[in-house]
Amino acid sequence: MDTGAKSAVEWLAGAAPDPDACRWAWERSALGIALLPAGRRWDVLILPGELGYPALDVLTRLVARPGPVLADSGEERTGFFVPPGTADHWLGSGVRTAGYGTWIAVPYPGRATGRVRWLVAPDGSGALNDPALLELALHEAAAGVAEARRRAGRGPEGAVR
Secondary structure (H helix, E strand, O other): OOHHHHHHHHHHHOOOOOHHHHHHHHHHOOOOEEEEEOOOOOEEEEEEHHHHHHHHHHHHHHOOOOOOEEEEOOOOEEEEEEOOOHHHHOOOOOOEEEOOOOEEEEEOOOOOOOOEEEEEOOOOOOOOOOHHHHHHHHHHHHHHHHHHHHHOOEOOOOOEO
């Protein structure tokens, strides 16, 4: 395992109530995931994939390297890791939040799993997505999605006019 992946594993496992049990779950679980609590080292903003992927594209134009981002296996949802406490104050239509008291299925960094995967894996430094920049990226992405729907002759909810 390279130094960056080892640092990412240690950073992620450090959020667990029992870091050794977390590493054990990753190593021995057929699923290759561990459940980690949100609200300790990060919160997660969960977006529909239709908005999350374009938002990540915008974010990568705004910063050299975004913070950690997950996607589920069906590409239906993306999860942006943001500073703890963000979920308590986030207001946004269609955005689910995971903060203190919630758990996130987290894959081992650098390994493919069948259920969830990293779009941007953590680098071990603790760097997270900046909520203000993510909000800007979401606005631009939502405008792009709305424009694409308009061109396709669909209304705001995707219904054909």
